[in-house]
Amino acid sequence: MKRENPYTPGVAGPPPVLAGRDEELQQFDELSNRLAEGRHIHQETILYGPRGNGKTTLLHKVTEKLETSPQIKPVFVQAPIIGTPDRLHRKLLGESPPSQQMETTRVRGNLGPLGTSVGGALETSEMTETTPEDREERCIAAMNDKPVLLMIDEAQRITGETLAAILSLTDAARRGKTKFAVIFSGTPGLPEHLKRQDATYLERAQSIRMERLDEESTRTALFQPFEEAGYKNRLNASDESRLIEQTQRYPHFIQCLLCDLGCS
Template sequence: MDPIRNPYAPGAGQRPPELAGRDGELTAFDVVLERVARGRPERSLVLTGLRGVGKTVLLGALRSAAVRRGWGTGKLEARPDTSLRRQLSAAIHLAVRELGSTGAGQAEADHVLGVLKGFALRDAGPSSKLRDRWQPGIDVPAVTGRADSGDIEIDLVELLTDVGGLAADRGRGVAIFIDEMQDVGPDDVSALCAAAHEISQQGLPLIVVGAGLPHLPAVLSASKSYSERLFRYARIDRLDRAAADVALRSPARDEDADWDDAALDAMYEATAGYPYFVQAYGKVAWDVAPRSPITADDVRVAAPEAEAELAVGFFGSRFERATPGEREYLRAMADVEDAGADGVVTTAAVADHLGRKPQSLSPARDALIKKGLVYSAERGRIAFTVPHFGRYLRAHG
C-alpha cells in the first residue's frame, strides 16, 4: 500500500490521526472549563499512567479545548534537578499574552506582567554570574515587592493569585499544563499545591493540569497532605479492544482502506492496546501490506520490523541510560516479573533473585526511579514505567 498515504503516527507526544478511547476525559474537562467559567468551584487535574499510553497527547488535546474556549494557556515539561521558576514563568507569560489586553485593561495586564517579570528574575538571584542571568523577554518594568521574595511558595501563591484575578476581570480563565510532573522538585511541588489551594479557595478561574507517571499522586501527597482533595486524578490506561480497533480502522477508512477482523485480532494481541504500540505496528503493517484490507498475515510479516524499531527507539534508548548496576537490577525485575500482579514485583524478590540484601540495592533502585525507568507502586514494590519492558529484557538477554 502507498507509504505516502500511511496515516499512522508513532511519534513521542505526536497526536495520532484518531484519538480513540479518550472521550470520557475530554468530556469531563469540558465540564471543568464550563464550571470554572461560571464561577463554580472545581479542582485542578492530574493525569497518570505508564509511558506510551498517550498522556502527553491527551494533555495537548485538553489544552486545545481550553484555547477554543478563549482561555489563556501555557505548557511546560518538568525536568529533574531544574528549578520550576524559569519554565513556569515562560508558560504563564504565554497564558497572559493569550488573554489579551486593550484600552483600559492594558494597565492591569502590564502590572501582572511586571509581577511575572519580578518572579522570573528571582531565578538567577543577585549573586549569579552575569552570563548566567536570564531575561524573560517581558517588555515592562519588573514590579518589586510582589512575588519576588525568593521563597517559591510565597512567590507562586502571589503570582497565580494576580494572574487568576486578571483572568476573572477578563471573564475568561487560565490553564497551566505541566508534563512529566513527577520530575518537579519537592519545594516546587509544595509551592504548586499551595498556590492551587489558594486560588481554589478564592474561586479564581485558574487551574493546573499535570501529567506524570503512576507514582505522581504519592509525590503530591508527600508534599501537601491536602493534595488528595486538591486534584482530581485520572488514570490513563491502555485502550480496550473496541477503542484500539477504532484507532486503526478510522484512519485507514479515511484513506479508502481497511483491516480485516483477523488482522485486528492479531494487532491487539501484539500491542495489548497500548496507543504507542498501536501506531508503531500499524505504520509498519500498512507499509508491508500489498493491498487493502490489511490481513493477519500482513501483521505477522510486519511484527519483526515493528519490534526491531521499538527495541531501538522505545526500549533500547531507555535501557542505554542505565549503568551496569542499574541494568542488572532491571534484568532481575524482568526475571521475577511474571510472579507479580500487573507487572509489579517486590524489592525483596529482586534482591533474592540477585542473592543480595535489599538495602544494598537501594542506590540502583533510587537511581532508576530518578531516571524514570521504574516507579515505586507502594512501599516494598517496584514496577517498570514502560509497558512490555520486562518482555523486551527477557527477549534480549
C-alpha cells in the same frame, strides 16, 4: 501513487485519532467550563498511568481546544523544563526567562589618580529583582482576569519547591482569591511521589488512571486513520482480532505497528 502514511513515524508522535479517551476529554471539558464560570471544582487533578497510554496526547488535545477560548488560558509545561518556582510564575505570566534590572554605577564628583575620589562619592550598583511573593501576587491578579488551567507533564519529576509554589496558587483559588486549576500528569508512581512531598491539599485531588484501550477503541485507532486516508480494510474478522491482540490494546504499540504497516 503511494498514499501518505496516516500515522506519524517515530517515537511519541501524536496519533491521528485519539480513540477511547472521550470520558477523560469530557471530564476536562467540564473542569474547564466550571473554572471559567467560577464554579466549584477540584483545584488539583492527578492523571497517571503507564508510558505510551496517551496522557501527553490527551493534554495536547485539551490545550488545542482551549487555545481558541477567550474565557480560559491553557498552559502546558513539562516538569523537568519548568524546574523552579521562578520559571513557573514567569510561564504563568507569559514572561521571558529571568533578567535583572541593573542600575549602572554612577560617580559623583571627580576621580583622582588610580580612581581615588577627590571631593566626590562613588555610588554602588543597585540590582533590583521582584521577589517570589511579588510574582505570586501578580499571578493571582492575572488569573482573576483570565482563569488558567495549568497542565504539567512528567509530573513525577516535579521538585518539592515547585510543587509548593503550585499548591500555594491552588490554595488561593480554593479561598476565592483567584481562578486556577492544575492537572498533574505522570507515570504510575506519580501519586506516591506527590504524597512524599507532604502536600496535604492533594488528599482532596481528583485522580484519573489511564488504562489501555478497550477492544472497540483499539479497532477505531487501528483502522479509522487508514480508511480516512483512502485505504480499504481487506481484513476479515479473524485477522482484525489477531491484529488487535498483537497491539495488546496499548496506544504506543498501535502507533508503532501501523507506522510500519503504512510505510511498507
